[in-house]
Amino acid sequence: MKVNSTIDHSNNKSEKLADFKVGVDNVIFSVDTEYNRVLVLLRKRDVEPFNNHWSLPGTLVRQGESLTDAAYRTLAEKIQVDNLYLEQLYSFGNPGRDPRENPNSFGVRYLSVSYFALVRYKEAKIIAKSDKNISWYKVNEIPSLAFDHDEILNYGWNRLKNKLQYSPIAFDVLPPEFTLNEVYQLYCTILGEHFSDYSNFRSRLLKLGFLLDTKVKVSRGAGRPASLYKFDSKAFAPLKDKPLLFI
């Protein structure tokens, strides 16, 4: 049997190739540090199928547009952010995942390349504020979603928890200057209360050497004023590709 190639036009005529529509779907997380909760941006569909169901924000990829650009565009259409972390999650393209795949024209397929994003909650403004069809949902109170978006969201949620432990994505969504307790609260909110002792978390984080003490003190209500720290990307650069553990 002649071998097919990813890039061969010389496909075996006896087996028809699938025809794909490719879109991106974004799992957009933010952390509301004030109320200590993780939020996901959802959009209510206004067309069939799954009309009036909530879904992940997504779009179809345009001519000349990279997958990542499509993900950024979808995000930018919904919320306004200056700082974010974004990476590809997983691709879902099995037959039957979209009810519009007409069984009579069997070749049509909807492939979704999912992306995972983490944005600053306070800075992220929903662009159409009056739009009731765009909203943040608490990650533990997600309604049933359209298509296989439940599965995609679950995939993203696991990625968020894992990524936080060995990659500095937290500093992409914290304000430019922050207290160590704010970092700790962020980790607690995502990973759960008892992931680590605060005292050890502090010393481990500081020992990594990429947090600069600005010596500026801030008082959040009562208690001793906390130092404001900055993420030092120069100091972090040499650690970029090393296997780090942040917790």
Add this chain to the structure above:
Amino acid sequence: MKVNSTIDHSNNKSEKLADFKVGVDNVIFSVDTEYNRVLVLLRKRDVEPFNNHWSLPGTLVRQGESLTDAAYRTLAEKIQVDNLYLEQLYSFGNPGRDPRENPNSFGVRYLSVSYFALVRYKEAKIIAKSDKNISWYKVNEIPSLAFDHDEILNYGWNRLKNKLQYSPIAFDVLPPEFTLNEVYQLYCTILGEHFSDYSNFRSRLLKLGFLLDTKVKVSRGAGRPASLYKFDSKAFAPLKDKPLLFI
């Protein structure tokens, strides 16, 4: 501006959508425990573009075929294996990654969903043995590959090294019964000589509790006979979703 949906046919007519050909490309690893080297299965192309260049084995996805099935099919066309580990790697779909994207018909795009596989070297027989166009390459002696396959392979190589540390994929490609030293050699081959002390590696692995001592002893040449162990999938089951560290 009207929002596009991943699954909307109601696309904004002012922006034309990209038309995609979707294929899978496999990064297939095996470990030659005899010579302590990691191997990758490559195929030499016999059509343009990149004719006579080595590439990852891949195929275009057929009608009604899942992405994973396409990956399995590609693998089964090249080698015969009974045991393997396979998972999705990453999707590459940026414009320009395939020279056949005609600049005049700008919409055509080649998207590759890459898969990562680990197979037993001794058991993996290349189906067309006489075929000089299919061959195992040492991972540190890879020629320049067609398209962006260098990047895909590098991605897979990193995944292999990471996956080995927190997931039991090694036992998918070791023989059914093995000595602890064989496990150690496998880890050494992939992760490098000095990833861990053998003594500690042993005790950590045994303490995890999913390796059964068959009490059968084997002699590999000189030296004290080693015990044969078996992977106990029942004992591993409760650990499946926990964050394990194998090294």
Add this chain to the structure above:
DNA sequence: ACAAAAGTGTTGGTGTTACACCCATGG
């Protein structure tokens, strides 16, 4: 043929480091 040597698997010990838990201090 027998004993010594060498090679490999197995087990245990020790110092260092990281961590969980707790407490003292400073603003």
Add this chain to the structure above:
DNA sequence: CCATGGGTGTAACACCAACACTTTTGT
């Protein structure tokens, strides 16, 4: 009241050493 810093016991690990069992070598 809360941020900060330090102190202590436990567990894990790197490194090292001893031991068990076999094959190989020497006479």
